[in-house]
Amino acid sequence: MTGSDRLALAAPIDAPDAPVIEIASPTRRDEARGAMAVAAALREAGVPVRDLAVAVRDLDPYEEPLFRAALQYGIAPVFWTQLRVTRTRPYALVESVCEALAGEAADRETLLRPLELRWSPATSHGADPQSTEWPIEPGAVHRAREALPAASRSVPEWIEVIESTDGVDDRFRRFLEWLDAAPAPEPASVAALLGETVEGYADRGLPETKAADSPALLDTETDARAVVRVRTLVRQLRHKFADRLEEGTLERSWSDVADLAGVIATQRPGRREHSNARALDVFEANDVWTLEVPYVIAVGLTAEEWPNPSQSVLPPEFQEAVLRGEGSSEALAPQPAWVGGRDRDQFVDTLRVAERCVVVTRHTRTPAGDDVARSPLLDHIETRRISESSRRRLVGTERELPPALREIVGGESAERDERPEGDDD
Amino acid sequence: MEGTRTHDDGIPDRLTLHVGDERRLFERARTRSRPNELVVSPVELHQRNVQRRLREARLPKDAFRFEDPVGICVRVLEAAERSTAAVDRVDRLSLIRSVLDAAAADDSTNLPLPTGTASRDPRHIEQIRTEVEAITNFHPERIAAWTETAGGIDAPIDHEAAALLDAGFGIERELRNQTAKAVSETALVRRATRSITATDGSVWADTYPNIERLTLLGLSSLSAPHTDLVNALLAATPVEVHVHFREGSGEFLRRRIPDLLAVADPGTEAFE
Numbered sequence: 001m002t003g004s005d006r007l008a009l010a011a012p013i014d015a016p017d018a019p020v021i022e023i024a025s026p027t028r029r030d031e032a033r034g035a036m037a038v039a040a041a042l043r044e045a046g047v048p049v050r051d052l053a054v055a056v057r058d059l060d061p062y063e064e065p066l067f068r069a070a071l072q073y074g075i076a077p078v079f080w081t082q083l084r085v086t087r088t089r090p091y092a093l094v095e096s097v098c099e100a101l102a103g104e105a106a107d108r109e110t111l112l113r114p115l116e117l118r119w120s121p122a123t124s125h126g127a128d129p130q131s132t133e134w135p136i137e138p139g140a141v142h143r144a145r146e147a148l149p150a151a152s153r154s155v156p157e158w159i160e161v162i163e164s165t166d167g168v169d170d171r172f173r174r175f176l177e178w179l180d181a182a183p184a185p186e187p188a189s190v191a192a193l194l195g196e197t198v199e200g201y202a203d204r205g206l207p208e209t210k211a212a213d214s215p216a217l218l219d220t221e222t223d224a225r226a227v228v229r230v231r232t233l234v235r236q237l238r239h240k241f242a243d244r245l246e247e248g249t250l251e252r253s254w255s256d257v258a259d260l261a262g263v264i265a266t267q268r269p270g271r272r273e274h275s276n277a278r279a280l281d282v283f284e285a286n287d288v289w290t291l292e293v294p295y296v297i298a299v300g301l302t303a304e305e306w307p308n309p310s311q312s313v314l315p316p317e318f319q320e321a322v323l324r325g326e327g328s329s330e331a332l333a334p335q336p337a338w339v340g341g342r343d344r345d346q347f348v349d350t351l352r353v354a355e356r357c358v359v360v361t362r363h364t365r366t367p368a369g370d371d372v373a374r375s376p377l378l379d380h381i382e383t384r385r386i387s388e389s390s391r392r393r394l395v396g397t398e399r400e401l402p403p404a405l406r407e408i409v410g411g412e413s414a415e416r417d418e419r420p421e422g423d424d425d
Numbered sequence: 426m427e428g429t430r431t432h433d434d435g436i437p438d439r440l441t442l443h444v445g446d447e448r449r450l451f452e453r454a455r456t457r458s459r460p461n462e463l464v465v466s467p468v469e470l471h472q473r474n475v476q477r478r479l480r481e482a483r484l485p486k487d488a489f490r491f492e493d494p495v496g497i498c499v500r501v502l503e504a505a506e507r508s509t510a511a512v513d514r515v516d517r518l519s520l521i522r523s524v525l526d527a528a529a530a531d532d533s534t535n536l537p538l539p540t541g542t543a544s545r546d547p548r549h550i551e552q553i554r555t556e557v558e559a560i561t562n563f564h565p566e567r568i569a570a571w572t573e574t575a576g577g578i579d580a581p582i583d584h585e586a587a588a589l590l591d592a593g594f595g596i597e598r599e600l601r602n603q604t605a606k607a608v609s610e611t612a613l614v615r616r617a618t619r620s621i622t623a624t625d626g627s628v629w630a631d632t633y634p635n636i637e638r639l640t641l642l643g644l645s646s647l648s649a650p651h652t653d654l655v656n657a658l659l660a661a662t663p664v665e666v667h668v669h670f671r672e673g674s675g676e677f678l679r680r681r682i683p684d685l686l687a688v689a690d691p692g693t694e695a696f697e
Binding site: 005006008009011013046086191249259262263283289290298313317321322325327330341343345346347348350391 | 573678688
């Protein structure tokens with residue numbers, strides 16, 4: 001390692017395969033409108049919405065203006081973000097039930113997993129809410145694991161095994177019979193069965209968390225919030241599963257149900273009433289990594305927002321020494337994000353996602369009228385800039401695609417009205 | 426380190442470093458009765474993106490099991506019958522607040538706090554702790570390297586950098602005294618790293634008997650905790666490790682890896 005390797009973080013970026021079109025708008029709101037006008041105009045030109053994606057370095061300042069602009073152009077956006085609901089016990093329970101039902105046979109671990117996660121029969125189905133029978137206590141699950149064979153079997157075969165195994169009580173049989181009675185996965189049956197699972201957890205699993213919790217009940221609160229989220233998720237699952245079956249993109253299998261639950265769980269809540277595949281995906285730039293989408297609209301290419309190096313408490317001189325990695329600092333783990341490395345990654349990966357065209361947008365002034373500079377990341381690549389008159393025709397009522405973009409969509413050569421790079425403003 | 430043969434370039438035999446090039450993963454998609462490859466990414470949506478690509482290409486995902494680094498460590502600890510309870514950020518901030526309050530009430534405290542206006546803000550203290558952890562993994566060799574590196578910088582920055590190490594290290598130690606749980610999920614990663622080393626890989630074999638390869642994807646950095654986990658896997662298990670960095674920073678990171686892996690005894694902590 002030599003200090004010159006540090007320069008690798010500022011090396012040129014390979015040109016993307018797809019052409020890059022740049023739209024500069026006066027304000028952030030204009031920029032959001034421009035981005036959504038591009039999406040709307042592309043759709044009118046016959047591009048299916050699933051062939052479009054919007055990528056934003058940081059959604060926070062853009063979600064609201066993008067959402068408003070989307071509504072203005074009649075587009076239903078879906079905002080994707082990281083949610084930790086998949087780390088919660090109620091979610092894991094729903095997933096484990098799908099897995100136990102997936103396929104012809106389940107091994108011991110798959111079979112016992114829902115019970116470890118406190119599966120309990122829903123009280124609405126006749127179980128006594130006061131009974132302490134459920135959930136099965138961890139010690140009993142552990143003893144069952146010791147007593148049962150590991151290999152995969154069908155549920156009816158498991159029932160036979162359990163009946164002939166000492167020390168595995170009747171509650172295990174009850175759980176297996178519930179699995180055995182599970183209907184084939186149809187939208188309604190999925191919602192009913194998983195809904196029952198969530199309610200069983202709310203009735204019996206949640207009190208266990210509370211009993212074991214500290215006086216501040218922080219775990220209980222997390223668990224209770226997760227129950228609410230998973231309940232909503234199960235309702236959405238019913239509609240989305242129906243949509244996907246209709247589209248033919250999913251099969252009637254419990255493992256596809258589990259996959260779909262994962263998809264829904266990682267969306268930002270509150271915007272998912274448009275539960276269909278006809279919605280426009282809006283991602284944070286970090287999250288488009290490795291996707292392949294024909295048209296990508298990358299929003300917020302300003303010097304202030306993209307790159308946006310991580311805020312570190314460490315003095316820059318120390319960061320620089322760790323990045324250079326000479327002498328003793330070679331053992332210290334460097335964080336490229338200190339100097340915009342993560343932003344570079346996200347920028348490059350956003351360009352790579354696009355198969356046909358990238359449209360980059362930015363704004364040139366703040367609400368107070370101060371100048372906002374162009375992202376230096378754009379200096380690494382060639383862009384075709386859209387003229388101001390073209391931009392106005394794009395966001396206006398005629399919603400006219402700029403010629404450079406029309407050319408790409410139609411594949412035909414159109415007259416260019418863009419000025420050469422560097423000639424804007 | 427012992428047991429890990431290396432190529433001339435300082436990269437251990439069973440470690441392959443890539444910059445981008447994720448399509449290699451898709452080439453390994455095939456129908457199998459059980460997964461033989463762990464696909465690990467710290468970002469949850471990245472796992473979903475890989476699954477989406479597989480689905481769109483109509484490729485089977487049977488060969489892959491998707492996890493994040495904490496997830497695999499929790500599984501390892503479960504197999505080792507070790508505790509997996511960890512304090513989350515919300516609880517950690519309130520613990521830090523009580524540590525700060527106690528320190529303020531007691532002049533004799535030896536908690537080394539940084540000077541400055543933000544020094545009483547639990548979020549500021551927590552950020553110091555997480556940065557020290559990401560860079561050193563609280564490993565004695567890296568703690569020493571930090572001190573030496575700080576000493577090579579001009580005054581007064583040298584003292585500032587050294588004081589930040591003391592503060593991050595000090596608050597981690599105080600937090601350990603406050604809770605029986607692991608201080609953070611990253612502490613679980615360290616615990617699993619030590620467990621893999623201490624059992625000479627047998628706990629890993631118990632957890633993932635069919636896994637032949639671990640692929641780490643979508644990394645914009647390789648933190649010290651993740652480096653040490655990889656190091657333990659290479660030294661104590663037969664698993665092959667593939668790391669895919671991202672294109673903007675990957676070349677830089679790739680060149681730094683041999684030195685980072687040269688830190689022996691992965692997962693060791695400098696707490697007495």
